[in-house]
Amino acid sequence: MPELEGIAAPPLLNGELDFEAPWQGRVSVIASALSDAGCFPWADFQSSLIRTIAAHEAKTDQPYRYYDHFLEALLSLLAQKQIVGEGELQSLAEMLKQLPPGRDHAHDHDHDHDHPAH
Amino acid sequence: MTSPSDPELRARALEALLIGKGLITEAAIDDRITLFNQRVGPMNGSRVVARAWADAAFKAELLLDATAAIAPYQFVGGQVDKLVVVENTPEVHNVVVCTLCSCYPLAVMGLPPKWYKDPAYRSRVVREPREVLAEFGLMLNPDREVRVWDSSAEVRYMVLPMMPQRLAAADEATRIAAIHRDALIGVVEV
Numbered sequence: 619m620p621e622l623e624g625i626a627a628p629p630l631l632n633g634e635l636d637f638e639a640p641w642q643g644r645v646s647v648i649a650s651a652l653s654d655a656g657c658f659p660w661a662d663f664q665s666s667l668i669r670t671i672a673a674h675e676a677k678t679d680q681p682y683r684y685y686d687h688f689l690e691a692l693l694s695l696l697a698q699k700q701i702v703g704e705g706e707l708q709s710l711a712e713m714l715k716q717l718p719p720g721r722d723h724a725h726d727h728d729h730d731h732d733h734p735a736h
Numbered sequence: 737m738t739s740p741s742d743p744e745l746r747a748r749a750l751e752a753l754l755i756g757k758g759l760i761t762e763a764a765i766d767d768r769i770t771l772f773n774q775r776v777g778p779m780n781g782s783r784v785v786a787r788a789w790a791d792a793a794f795k796a797e798l799l800l801d802a803t804a805a806i807a808p809y810q811f812v813g814g815q816v817d818k819l820v821v822v823e824n825t826p827e828v829h830n831v832v833v834c835t836l837c838s839c840y841p842l843a844v845m846g847l848p849p850k851w852y853k854d855p856a857y858r859s860r861v862v863r864e865p866r867e868v869l870a871e872f873g874l875m876l877n878p879d880r881e882v883r884v885w886d887s888s889a890e891v892r893y894m895v896l897p898m899m900p901q902r903l904a905a906a907d908e909a910t911r912i913a914a915i916h917r918d919a920l921i922g923v924v925e926v
Contacts, residue, residue, distance in 0.1 A: 641747040647768035648751060651760055664889040668836045675855065684838070684853045686743045693750065702753050710749035711742060 642685040649692050658695055667691040778917035780811045781844035781894055784821075785920070786911040789899045798896070799823055811843040816892065819844065820885075823896040824922070828881045831869065831922035832893045833861045839887040841894055845920050852921065862886075872923040895922040 653660045670691040674682065696702040754760045784806055788795035798805040802819040819841050822830040834840065835858050840848040851857050861868045865882045869875075876882065885893040897919040903911050903926070918924040 639744060641744045643769055644751060644765055645747045647765050648754065648760060651764055651768060652754070655759065657759065661889050664837065664839070671837050682855055683743075684850075689743050689747055689750070693746070696750075701757075701759070702750060706753060707746060707749050710752060711745040714745050714748055714752075715742070 639685075642688075645685065645689050645692065649688070652696075652701075657701060658699055663692065663695055666695045670694065778844070778846045778915075778920055779912065780809065780846075781841075781917070781920045782912045782915035784809070784844060784894075785896055785915050786908050788821075788896055789903075789911065790908065795896070802894070806844065816841045816843045818891045820891055820893050821896050822883065822885055822893055824898045824925070826880070826898070828883060829869075829876055829922065830883045830885060830893075830895045831861060831865055832885045832887055832895060833858055834887040835859070835862060836886075836888065839889055839892055841887075841892040844894055845917060849917070849921075869923060872918070874924050894920050897922075897926045900926050 649663055650660075652658065653663060667688060670687045674680065674687055693702065693704070693707065697704055751760075751762075751765070755762060784798065788798050794805065798821050802821040803816055805821075806816065806819065822832075824830055834852070838848050838853040840852065857868065862884055865884050866876055869882070887893050897915065899911070900914075903914055906914075915926055916924060919926050
């Protein structure tokens with residue numbers, strides 16, 4: 619069980635965010651923030667996540683990536699609640715894919731920090 | 737077209753759409769990540785355990801109704817609406833899992849470690865807990881009963897580990913520092 623490696627980490631590492639990539643941490647806090655804001659009960663997200671993981675576990679030919687399932691469970695719920703549709707998400711994701719490196723701001727610059735003139 | 741195999745792009749698109757719809761701000765996301773890093777975490781659970789070791793009345797309250805017992809701390813992070821604390825003894829060792837996904841009491845234990853979410857841990861610790869604990873380096877006496885607790889969206893568990901003799905004369909801060917997250921899950925002892 620390779621995933622058990624590193625469990626003897628010293629107590630100073632307690633509480634370390636255990637994400638393989640920054641987007642995973644951001645999606646996690648987005649889910650909790652949306653729930654706190656009343657977009658959906660947390661139990662609904664839990665149910666969506668359980669369904670997503672169960673569907674994956676019914677297959678055997680795909681690697682298990684927890685945060686991929688976390689993201690898809692959130693997207694499924696947001697689509698169900700008509701908050702974010704799959705079509706608009708795919709369109710924007712495709713647009714982001716075409717952006718050159720370093721041009722990843724797909725939203726307005728109104729997020730509490732300044733950008734240098736350019 | 738991007739495919740579902742592009743999760744990072746989809747996550748970035750989701751964040752941008754939510755910001756565009758005014759449902760969240762980038763600053764709010766950053767603030768929450770900072771919160772998890774700095775304020776939420778197993779240090780809270782360690783504080784609770786250290787107090788239970790020193791305060792018999794608190795320990796009794798904790799084992800009776802953990803949600804009520806920790807309420808005065810006002811820990812942030814949530815997911816402790818129904819928290820159950822199970823006590824390790826010389827006769828019984830407890831270990832926690834979530835067999836369905838990764839239910840975990842964030843407010844007292846922080847974010848779950850990667851292996852907690854791994855299908856191998858989630859299935860094996862139920863079937864062969866002694867073997868899994870041995871892989872964590874915890875070799876239990878065969879006479880000691882192992883109880884596996886399945887956290888869910890409704891009930892989440894935390895282990896109250898036994899205080900080792902080496903900490904009997906230690907101050908509270910030293911005890912808190914010695915109580916590792918993994919001991920709160922039950923895969924190691926303090």
